[in-house]
Amino acid sequence: MKKLLALSIAAALSICSVQADTKLVIKGSDTLGAKLVPQLAEAYKSSHPGISFSIAAEGSTTGIAAIIDGTADIGMASRRAFPAEVSAALANGRSLKPTIVAYDGIAVIVNAANSVSKLSKKQIEGIFTGEIKDWSEVGGKPGAISIYTRNTSSGTYSDFKGMAMSKKDYAGTAQKMAGNEEIASEVGKNANGVGYVGMAYLKASGVKAVAVDGVTPSISTVQNHSYPISRSTFYYTNGEPSGEAKAFLDYTIGSAGQKIVEEVGFAPLK
Amino acid sequence: MAEPTQIRRLDQRPLKEAISTRGRSIIPGLTKDDVIKYFFGANAWISIVVLGLIMLSLYSQSIGFDPAEGFFGQNYRNLLVYRQAGLEFVDIIKKETSDLGQLSDYLSAVRLHELKRLLAEGKSAGKSEDQSLAEANTTLAAYDDYIGKLSSLGEGLDGIASNLSDTATATKEAIKEVQDKKAEKRLYLRSGKKDLADKVTYQEVDLTAAVQPFKAALPSLHDANAKFSADLANFLNQPPPALDAEMKSRLADFESRLRILIASIPAYQNQLETWNPNQPLPWYMGIVDFFFHTNWLTASAWQDYYGVVPLLVGSTLISIVALAIAVPLGVGAGIYINQIATPWEQNIVKPAIEFISAIPSVVLGFFGVAVLGEFLIQLSRWGLLPHFEQRLNILTAGILLAFMAVPTIFTLTEDAINNVPRAFKEASYALGANRLQTIWRIILPASLSGVISAVLLGFGRVIGETMVVLLCAGNSISIPPMSKGLMILFQPVHTMTGIIAQELGEAENGSIEWRALFMVGLLLFIISLIINFLAQRMVHRFKISIG
Numbered sequence: 001m002k003k004l005l006a007l008s009i010a011a012a013l014s015i016c017s018v019q020a021d022t023k024l025v026i027k028g029s030d031t032l033g034a035k036l037v038p039q040l041a042e043a044y045k046s047s048h049p050g051i052s053f054s055i056a057a058e059g060s061t062t063g064i065a066a067i068i069d070g071t072a073d074i075g076m077a078s079r080r081a082f083p084a085e086v087s088a089a090l091a092n093g094r095s096l097k098p099t100i101v102a103y104d105g106i107a108v109i110v111n112a113a114n115s116v117s118k119l120s121k122k123q124i125e126g127i128f129t130g131e132i133k134d135w136s137e138v139g140g141k142p143g144a145i146s147i148y149t150r151n152t153s154s155g156t157y158s159d160f161k162g163m164a165m166s167k168k169d170y171a172g173t174a175q176k177m178a179g180n181e182e183i184a185s186e187v188g189k190n191a192n193g194v195g196y197v198g199m200a201y202l203k204a205s206g207v208k209a210v211a212v213d214g215v216t217p218s219i220s221t222v223q224n225h226s227y228p229i230s231r232s233t234f235y236y237t238n239g240e241p242s243g244e245a246k247a248f249l250d251y252t253i254g255s256a257g258q259k260i261v262e263e264v265g266f267a268p269l270k
Numbered sequence: 271m272a273e274p275t276q277i278r279r280l281d282q283r284p285l286k287e288a289i290s291t292r293g294r295s296i297i298p299g300l301t302k303d304d305v306i307k308y309f310f311g312a313n314a315w316i317s318i319v320v321l322g323l324i325m326l327s328l329y330s331q332s333i334g335f336d337p338a339e340g341f342f343g344q345n346y347r348n349l350l351v352y353r354q355a356g357l358e359f360v361d362i363i364k365k366e367t368s369d370l371g372q373l374s375d376y377l378s379a380v381r382l383h384e385l386k387r388l389l390a391e392g393k394s395a396g397k398s399e400d401q402s403l404a405e406a407n408t409t410l411a412a413y414d415d416y417i418g419k420l421s422s423l424g425e426g427l428d429g430i431a432s433n434l435s436d437t438a439t440a441t442k443e444a445i446k447e448v449q450d451k452k453a454e455k456r457l458y459l460r461s462g463k464k465d466l467a468d469k470v471t472y473q474e475v476d477l478t479a480a481v482q483p484f485k486a487a488l489p490s491l492h493d494a495n496a497k498f499s500a501d502l503a504n505f506l507n508q509p510p511p512a513l514d515a516e517m518k519s520r521l522a523d524f525e526s527r528l529r530i531l532i533a534s535i536p537a538y539q540n541q542l543e544t545w546n547p548n549q550p551l552p553w554y555m556g557i558v559d560f561f562f563h564t565n566w567l568t569a570s571a572w573q574d575y576y577g578v579v580p581l582l583v584g585s586t587l588i589s590i591v592a593l594a595i596a597v598p599l600g601v602g603a604g605i606y607i608n609q610i611a612t613p614w615e616q617n618i619v620k621p622a623i624e625f626i627s628a629i630p631s632v633v634l635g636f637f638g639v640a641v642l643g644e645f646l647i648q649l650s651r652w653g654l655l656p657h658f659e660q661r662l663n664i665l666t667a668g669i670l671l672a673f674m675a676v677p678t679i680f681t682l683t684e685d686a687i688n689n690v691p692r693a694f695k696e697a698s699y700a701l702g703a704n705r706l707q708t709i710w711r712i713i714l715p716a717s718l719s720g721v722i723s724a725v726l727l728g729f730g731r732v733i734g735e736t737m738v739v740l741l742c743a744g745n746s747i748s749i750p751p752m753s754k755g756l757m758i759l760f761q762p763v764h765t766m767t768g769i770i771a772q773e774l775g776e777a778e779n780g781s782i783e784w785r786a787l788f789m790v791g792l793l794l795f796i797i798s799l800i801i802n803f804l805a806q807r808m809v810h811r812f813k814i815s816i817g
Contacts, residue, residue: 115400131371136385137378141403146660151745152569153776167571172580172748175662175762176772178740189644190659 022244027056028063028076030155031104032233036264037076043260044251051244067236068092073245075236078104078159089238097241098234101252103267105199105222105230106160107209109184111191116140118211121228124164127194130171135192148183148195151176160196163229180265196229200265222267233266328795332788341785345576346556347449348782354477355441356434357573359484359545363431363491366498366538367424369531376527377417377510380520381410384513412511419508423501426494434487439571441480448472481547488543495539502532560789566747566764568773568783576786578793580749584664584763585733587750588743591668591759592675592732597725599672600679604724607680608687609709620684627677635741638670643742658760662744665759670738675728682727686720687713719808726805730798736767743768766794 026037034057041053056062063075068089081089081096089096108124110116116138119127126132127145136142149170150157161167177183180197181204187193188206199217202209209217212228221227235241241249251257258268297305334340352358385406392402407414451472458467506528512518563577603623607616643661650658690713698708714721744762752758770787777784 115403133375134378134382136382139407141399142382142386142389143659151772153773158569158571161571169567169570169572172565173746173762175660176745176747176764178772186662189647189661192659 022050023052023054024074024244024248025054025066025072026074026076027058027066027072028074028236029060029078029233030057031060031078031159032076032101033057034155036102036261036266039260039264040248040252040257043256044248048247064096064236067096067238068094070094070238073237074241074248077234077236078231080234081236094238097237097239099237099241099249099253100232100269101235101249102233102258102261102269103222103230104159104233105217105227105267106156106163106196107199107202107217108164108194108196108212108229109187109202109204109207109209110194111187111189112206112208113191114140114208116210117208118214121164121213124212124229125166125168128160128165128170128174129168130173143192146190146193147171147174148177148186148193149174150180150183150196151178154179156196156198160229163231164196198265199267200263219262219267223269230267325795328788328792332785332792334785341576341782341789342556342560344556344782344785345559346551346553348574348576349555349559350551351442351445352573353549353551354481354547355445356438356481356484356547357442359481359542359547360431360435360438362538362541362545363427363434366535367427367431369534370421370424373524373527373531374417374421376524377413377420377521380517380524381413381417383520384413384517385410387516409513413513416508416510420505423498423505426497427491430487430491430494434484435572437480437483441475441477444475444480448475477547484545484547491542492539495535499532499535502528502535506532560786564749566769569776574783576782576789578766578790580747581764581766581769581790582793583749584743585739585765585767587664587758587763588667588671588739588765589729589732591664592671593725593729595669595672596675596679596728596732600676600724600728601683601721603676604680604683604687604721605709605714608684609713610705623677623680626673631674631735631737632741634670634674635738638666638738638742642666642669656757656760658757660744660760660762662742663760663762664743664750667739667743668759670742671732671735674735674738675731678731679724679728682724683717683721686717686724689720690716719810723805723808726801726808730801730805733801734767734794734798736771739765740768740771745772766790770794 024041026033026041033055037057038053038055041055045051045053057076060077060079063072063077064081064085065075066072067075068085069092077098080098086096108119114135116135119138123132123138127138128147128149130147132138132145134142134144147170149160161170175186177186177195180201183195184197184201184204184207187195188204197204199219199222202217211217215221215227217227217229222230235249235252237245237249240246252261253269258270261268300308332341334343337343388406388409389399389402392405393399395402397405451470455467455470458464458470506525510521510524512521560576560578562579563575564579565575565577566580567573567575603619607619611619639662643663643666646655646666647659647661649655694712694716695708698712703711743765745764745768746762747764750758750761750763754761770791773783774787777787
């Protein structure tokens with residue numbers, strides 16, 4: 001769905017390019033490309049007429065590969081380039097230059113009435129893989145844990161597996177919800193519920209975020225990397241960015257861009 | 271005397287005659303009459319053609335015309351790679367450690383029981399819940415150590431498994447890449463682009479070399495298993511820190527379970543040693559796996575499974591609940607409105623029930639999440655329903671679907687009763703039967719075939735519904751444990767329609783997941799077809815001869 005949305009936005013944007021002078025090609029991560037970058041592009045276009053965007057969000061690997069092959073101006077990525085990718089770029093006479101544009105943190109939430117307020121990363125893995133089945137096993141009141149996750153078409157579904165579950169599979173009993181809002185509302189109603197949401201959804205009623213390895217998720221703990229279920233997101237460019245790519249990058253990390261970053265649910269740089 | 275044709279009114283003329291009075295041909299060789307006949311005929315047949323095209327496309331997207339490219343072929347390769355890349359080997363070790371996990375689950379269950387007892391004790395002693403929880407956890411600390419010690423015994427095996435899974439995954443990725451390249455090449459060749467096809471190069475994965483690490487790991491696995499066995503035997507000598515007699519009696523089973531686990535270790539070791547990556551996989555496994563595998567797992571970093579059983583079970587359970595509610599309501603209402611109700615009631619109730627079918631299912635879905643689910647939870651808090659916490663479950667979805675099926679069952683039942691000749695009823699009254707006896711003994715049996723087909727069509731309505739189950743059934747892939755008896759109603763399930771709606775958006779066109787989803791669609795289509803066929807046959811069965 002996300003991909004479809006990004007592609008259709010990309011298509012819509014490329015139609016606009018008929019009269020545009022310059023076109024910025026952005027490829028890569030669907031974490032960034034689904035919502036954040038298209039919104040940034042929209043806002044940027046209104047202040048910079050004559051520029052058009054082509055955005056394709058098909059995963060971080062495609063973004064980095066596009067910089068290596070020189071088929072994009074900016075590669076979006078939710079991970080750093082692997083050593084093999086760095087050397088492949090050098091072999092092509094290019095260099096991969098990452099710039100952090102936003103931080104992404106996923107909060108683990110439980111019902112507000114749950115007596116558990118902190119979990120270790122290992123316990124979170126155990127809960128979501130189904131090895132830990134009852135809240136009493138992690139120091140809470142007795143009650144069979146109900147797991148709520150995103151569904152497979154969400155990038156967060158696999159991101160969370162990578163960040164918090166050592167890539168293991170979710171328990172079969174996990175209930176797959178369409179969005180953050182649904183997870184928050186089910187956990188808010190279910191005294192034994194547990195789920196995960198983006199930072200922007202912590203205000204939902206009836207839920208509380210648990211501290212992971214002793215750190216409470218907040219914009220500041222995500223920014224200083226002390227919260228374990230978080231990561232940086234990057235724009236990759238070929239060497240130092242220049243021209244329109246630099247202008248758009250500066251816009252993204254500037255105050256106007258970072259405001260959009262925060263609205264979309266990422267943690268801004270500062 | 272006038273000829274009969276002359277006194278016929280104009281509107282009573284046969285259609286053919288009415289049209290042909292001005293019959294001049296607009297298409298050479300066809301009269302206007304013919305043109306109109308073919309036009310209406312085509313309209314009637316076009317739906318059948320469309321039906322055929324739908325079946326054809328479902329078939330081509332799922333099973334496919336090329337057996338190697340279709341779902342069963344892809345699934346067969348999926349399973350073959352699972353074996354060749356050594357994932358099967360690693361899963362043997364994982365199975366062994368998961369047996370240990372089940373043993374600690376058993377200990378945890380006893381702990382839970384004990385904790386509940388301690389909490390209840392604390393409550394009767396007038397302590398606060400948090401205080402008694404903290405005290406109980408302190409009391410159970412020694413027991414927690416005991417569980418922790420048991421779980422840690424599997425670490426040696428886990429370590430080896432984790433190393434080998436990296437190897438297996440890497441081989442699997444390499445095989446996948448070659449398969450993708452081959453597919454790309456075939457595609458180019460098929461569209462005649464030979465130059466592009468020549469550019470696609472790949473190197474077959476050396477399967478013999480790829481499985482070397484597994485063979486090489488056998489000695490260390492042997493040692494790890496020996497140690498595992500010895501550690502477990504040692505563990506037997508440490509008595510569990512039982513708190514009281516009841517807990518002790520609950521743990522009595524533990525020793526024998528542990529002994530069973532120890533006894534099973536040589537079998538696992540033997541399985542590992544005799545594991546053969548080249549053992550041929552029977553050709554029908556791709557099909558068998560789809561119909562009998564109990565897991566549907568996609569986007570896994572380890573192994574994807576496409577088993578339809580959990581979806582089929584989910585859809586069936588929800589349908590049973592829905593029909594159990596809708597049949598008495600729909601049939602009862604149909605009988606009442608047709609036989610007993612006053613005309614005034616008929617004018618209110620009939621349009622109202624028929625209006626239900628006009629409610630968009632997404633609206634009902636929202637109602638289910640926000641109101642019905644919440645209401646059922648409230649009932650359970652008041653003690654009117656057993657205790658449960660997940661408001662998205664079989665019952666919530668079933669009740670809503672029942673609501674959607676009632677209009678279908680009601681309308682068709684009423685039609686069926688309407689078709690019972692009036693003479694039956696009058697004869698029954700003449701023999702002295704009262705109204706209830708007449709309905710029960712005469713009207714209902716006479717319309718039974720119609721009622722059964724009404725129920726079947728209601729079933730078809732229920733099993734094909736998507737939006738409500740997507741929003742309200744909970745979408746959890748595990749099959750609810752039948753051992754829970756009626757409590758199964760409060761478990762979340764996934765459904766055939768729900769999985770298509772949820773996953774088709776992400777599936778790549780032509781990929782195995784895409785085809786698997788079409789397979790589910792095809793199955794759903796066939797089920798609906800059978801239901802409708804049965805319903806049509808039913809109408810002509812069990813009929814008390816009328817006339």
